[in-house]
Amino acid sequence: xxxxxxxxxxxxxxxxxxxxxxxxxxxxxxxxxxxxxxxxxxxxxxxxxxxxxxxxxxxxxxxxxxxxxxxxxxxxxxxxxxxxxxxxxxxxxxxxxxxxxxxxxxxxxxxxxxxxxxxxxxxxx
Amino acid sequence: xxxxxxxxxxxxxxxxxxxxxxxxxxxxxxxxxxxxxxxxxxxxxxxxxxxxxxxxxxxxxxxxxxxxxxxxxxxxxxxxxxxxxxxxxxxxxxxxxxxxxxxxxxxxxxxxxxxxxxxxxxxxxxxxxxxxxxxxxxxxxxxxxxxxxxxxxxxxxxxxxxxxxxxxxxxxxxxxxxxxxxxxxxxxxxxxxxxxxxxxxxxxxxxxxxxxxxxxxxxxxxxxxxxxxxxxxxxxxxxxxxxxxxxxxxxxxxxxxxxxxxxxxxxxxxxxxxxxxxxxxxxxxxxxxxxxxxxxxxxxxxxxxxxxxxxxxxxxxxxxxxxxxxxxxxxxxxxxxxxxxxxxxxxxxxxxxxxxxxxxxxxxxxxxxxxxxxxxxxxxxxxxxxxxxxxxxxxxxxxxxxxxxxxxxx
Numbered sequence: 001x002x003x004x005x006x007x008x009x010x011x012x013x014x015x016x017x018x019x020x021x022x023x024x025x026x027x028x029x030x031x032x033x034x035x036x037x038x039x040x041x042x043x044x045x046x047x048x049x050x051x052x053x054x055x056x057x058x059x060x061x062x063x064x065x066x067x068x069x070x071x072x073x074x075x076x077x078x079x080x081x082x083x084x085x086x087x088x089x090x091x092x093x094x095x096x097x098x099x100x101x102x103x104x105x106x107x108x109x110x111x112x113x114x115x116x117x118x119x120x121x122x123x124x125x
Numbered sequence: 126x127x128x129x130x131x132x133x134x135x136x137x138x139x140x141x142x143x144x145x146x147x148x149x150x151x152x153x154x155x156x157x158x159x160x161x162x163x164x165x166x167x168x169x170x171x172x173x174x175x176x177x178x179x180x181x182x183x184x185x186x187x188x189x190x191x192x193x194x195x196x197x198x199x200x201x202x203x204x205x206x207x208x209x210x211x212x213x214x215x216x217x218x219x220x221x222x223x224x225x226x227x228x229x230x231x232x233x234x235x236x237x238x239x240x241x242x243x244x245x246x247x248x249x250x251x252x253x254x255x256x257x258x259x260x261x262x263x264x265x266x267x268x269x270x271x272x273x274x275x276x277x278x279x280x281x282x283x284x285x286x287x288x289x290x291x292x293x294x295x296x297x298x299x300x301x302x303x304x305x306x307x308x309x310x311x312x313x314x315x316x317x318x319x320x321x322x323x324x325x326x327x328x329x330x331x332x333x334x335x336x337x338x339x340x341x342x343x344x345x346x347x348x349x350x351x352x353x354x355x356x357x358x359x360x361x362x363x364x365x366x367x368x369x370x371x372x373x374x375x376x377x378x379x380x381x382x383x384x385x386x387x388x389x390x391x392x393x394x395x396x397x398x399x400x401x402x403x404x405x406x407x408x409x410x411x412x413x414x415x416x417x418x419x420x421x422x423x424x425x426x427x428x429x430x431x432x433x434x435x436x437x438x439x440x441x442x443x444x445x446x447x448x449x450x451x452x453x454x455x456x457x458x459x460x461x462x463x464x465x466x467x468x469x470x471x472x473x474x475x476x477x478x479x480x481x482x483x484x485x486x487x488x489x490x491x492x493x494x495x496x497x498x499x500x501x502x503x504x505x506x507x508x509x510x511x512x513x514x515x516x517x518x519x520x521x522x523x524x525x526x527x528x529x530x531x532x533x534x535x
Binding site: 006007008010011013015049050051052053054056062063064066068075078079081082083086096114115116 | 298
């Protein structure tokens with residue numbers, strides 16, 4: 001089978017032409033760095049993506065904190081993780097890298113914060 | 126009137142990187158003036174990842190990228206004003222700021238313009254039809270969803286395939302909305318190929334090239350749009366009109382550098398980029414006024430904004446030391462195949478990074494720099510795309526003897 005992939009690893013967006021059978025790459029062209037082959041390998045076996053979204057924050061200086069999965073997750077879980085994030089709420093303050101949810105979908109999917117949220121300052125203090 | 130060495134207008138990606146670079150070069154008396162109520166600008170609402178691959182060799186979400194600079198600004202004790210609007214900038218580099226304390230007057234030796242862009246709106250592209258609610262620019266929708274916890278709608282059509290529109294198509298899908306289609310007027314997308322892949326194809330959202338919206342319906346709330354296919358010359362193909370029921374329309378139809386202040390100060394702008402005309406280190410026609418980031422030219426990658434800001438600070442330092450002397454004035458001429466080039470003039474003998482955008486997508490192209498009939502440099506480009514800025518460095522030795530400089534793509 002022959003297919004062209006657009007690599008999403010970096011903004012170069014290499015167009016990679018691949019000839020493969022099942023999950024076995026027979027010929028690969030257009031990958032300008034080693035990440036390209038790794039990306040294609042994943043695409044034909046188990047496509048992975050980093051999920052990014054946001055969850056509610058209680059008493060923070062912003063009402064939402066942005067989050068991402070600690071590592072790329074199978075593409076098929078993206079929408080399900082999106083549904084879950086709509087129900088999660090965390091308390092301020094939140095630090096970048098702080099784990100806000102663990103083991104989603106029983107699949108070792110952890111969400112970490114990508115934004116620093118401080119506690120809302122009281123006008124009286 | 127307070128005196129400052131450097132005033133930076135705008136606390137987004139460009140302003141923060143410029144501030145940090147100024148401090149690293151030993152400039153002490155800096156002030157960042159930011160209109161919004163936080164530093165980091167547009168990065169704070171760009172919660173997707175993929176930022177920082179060049180600058181930090183890792184993939185960061187927008188707020189993470191911003192925080193790396195905010196932390197440095199705080200650590201280095203660089204002063205900044207939030208919720209502060211510059212209402213006037215003069216040729217003499219006087220700045221009037223309005224904020225909760227009232228009016229403040231400043232005068233600086235150097236002004237760095239880092240105001241970024243705003244979005245083109247429905248008015249700018251003159252879509253006919255009704256005027257219901259439910260029509261947003263993509264960036265405004267992004268701010269509402271990602272920062273304000275306000276969902277914009279359920280059945281969405283996106284017009285324009287700029288990167289923000291593509292990113293929002295994915296974001297809305299993950300938040301449970303149905304994105305019916307992304308329509309693009311041009312026969313190619315104006316977003317990065319990787320974004321078309323991971324934001325549209327991943328979710329089976331169709332991208333309709335050579336399509337536009339010709340009518341908007343809705344009484345109170347948007348109820349539908351009519352799209353039509355465009356022919357090669359841009360006219361509507363008869364019989365191609367069809368209605369799409371939707372409650373929300375996002376517009377991702379381009380960015381406009383915010384140069385009202387620059388213009389007021391007498392800075393000469395480039396008609397194509399919408400940003401100031403600059404020399405090899407970002408200095409405008411007014412000595413001591415520099416520009417970087419999206420206010421200078423619309424970037425597709427934030428890493429390049431940071432790099433550009435650091436790069437122009439070399440000029441800022443030289444200016445403050447009195448070493449910035451105009452040695453020559455060579456207008457960089459634009460040849461075939463290219464939409465614009467920055468810088469527009471060369472005033473000194475320096476290693477120079479040129480930024481371009483091409484007119485049309487293409488493969489196997491050669492970028493040629495020439496002085497009259499003499500070729501100064503050639504660069505082979507495997508693939509070119511108007512969505513992707515091209516950056517090429519020429520060393521001072523390569524441009525040492527040029528009398529004129531023209532660039533073209535063949």
